Amino acid sequence: MVKNEWRSLGEAQFTCKMRALTVPLRKWHKDNFRYMDKKLLQFEEEITRLDKLVSDGIYDGTTEARRKALMSRSKHAANMDKNIRYFHNIASARRRNNRIDALMIHERLVRNQARIKGVIRAFYKDLYRQEYVSRIGVRDGLVKRIQREEAEALEVMPSAEEIWEAVWGCESSKAPGSDGYNMNFIKKC
Known part of the structure; x- marks a missing residue:
């Protein structure tokens, strides 16, 4: 039923x-x-x-x-x-x-259910609200700009030796992504 x-x-x-x-x-x-x-x-x-x-x-x-x-x-x-x-x-x-039959609100005992619900709702809204946080970007001048040569070096593809060192340097039981394949599987491929 x-x-x-x-x-x-x-x-x-x-x-x-x-x-x-x-x-x-x-x-x-x-x-x-x-x-x-x-x-x-x-x-x-x-x-x-x-x-x-x-x-x-x-x-x-x-x-x-x-x-x-x-x-x-x-x-x-x-x-x-x-x-x-x-x-x-x-x-x-x-x-x-x-x-909750009664609640102290601003040092006064309140028994009105609608008022109690409103105060509790407002309390939790305030408790879980997301505060505005100003984001500081690279262009705001707080971060040192890198030289052109350094920027180009960051964009160079890694060599086969660097890749091999990175893969073999990881613990075999760890998974690098959410696909579930651990490093041991990747090392055997």
Whole structure:
């Protein structure tokens, strides 16, 4: 059910999909768990009826098998109901503990949720904003200009010996790029 609902929403945002799932999940829960107490009571009544049949001497293998199946289902249903209630209580407690009911803003206690959200959002925007940093370039005069001969020497292609020394001077287990080929592979080629 969840998979079909999720796919029917297409490319919607995750939060929108989660919100849209609440209605079908609530319906599914009501359809499956609304009458849990009545189901448990029916299981117990049928178990009692089967016990009475056995005590009256009406006993066969199917009666015992049915009794065991009902016992198992009633225990499972009772435990499942307890588990759901337990985890629901934990989630509710966590939600209560994580909620910010009041916040000190400029030495004043504020309880307005909209104001609290705005202040928290502004705090994190300010915390993670990118500050402007002036970039200093080569032409700004802070870096010494190199001579023409030095510039031409930097543009000369390396010799085969220089390449060989550079490759064989690297550790074999290191990879020079993101392609995953390490220097050992390059050395063998």
